[in-house]
Amino acid sequence: MNSLDTNRITQFAPYKVWYTDGEYRFETDHGILYAVDFKEEPMFSPIPAYWFNLMNRSRKASPNDVKTRATVTCIIEEFFKANPDILLYLCDNANDQQAMRSRLFLRWFNGYAQQENYYIRTEKVVDEGEENYVAIIVSRQHPFLTNIIERFDTEIALFNSEKPE
Numbered sequence: 001m002n003s004l005d006t007n008r009i010t011q012f013a014p015y016k017v018w019y020t021d022g023e024y025r026f027e028t029d030h031g032i033l034y035a036v037d038f039k040e041e042p043m044f045s046p047i048p049a050y051w052f053n054l055m056n057r058s059r060k061a062s063p064n065d066v067k068t069r070a071t072v073t074c075i076i077e078e079f080f081k082a083n084p085d086i087l088l089y090l091c092d093n094a095n096d097q098q099a100m101r102s103r104l105f106l107r108w109f110n111g112y113a114q115q116e117n118y119y120i121r122t123e124k125v126v127d128e129g130e131e132n133y134v135a136i137i138v139s140r141q142h143p144f145l146t147n148i149i150e151r152f153d154t155e156i157a158l159f160n161s162e163k164p165e
Contacts, residue, residue, distance in 0.1 A: 034057065121149075
């Protein structure tokens with residue numbers, strides 16, 4: 001994955017973003033430290049795909065903060081400038097709040113001014129009786145968009161199909 005330009009992110013994001021220990025970090029006005037990282041996913045090979053991970057490193061309750069949303073969308077926008085690839089997101093299932101996190105992420109992204117340039121979809125998958133939500137984001141201009149969507153649909157269907165015991 002190509003590195004993100006933290007100076008460019010910070011130029012447009014309300015919170016200063018820095019890179020350390022493999023993560024893009026920022027701290028909110030409420031003293032909450034967030035970290036974002038990207039992990040490669042070989043499922044779409046040879047097309048590069050990455051899992052987007054947003055972590056609350058402070059482990060404190062985070063109030064509704066529009067500046068957090070704006071900073072996260074700036075990081076995602078910079079990701080796509082540096083990497084015209086596939087971005088995947090799995091909602092954290094801590095405290096059984098994955099459905100709420102999925103809705104929040106979609107609301108954040110759908111409020112993003114450039115969102116019409118991206119294909120985004122969330123699907124529910126069930127693993128060992130637990131519901132999880134997976135999202136895919138890819139540029140609508142990606143030359144293999146149709147193939148990527150078909151592959152995503154196939155993977156979701158395989159994951160949700162009846163598994164042997």
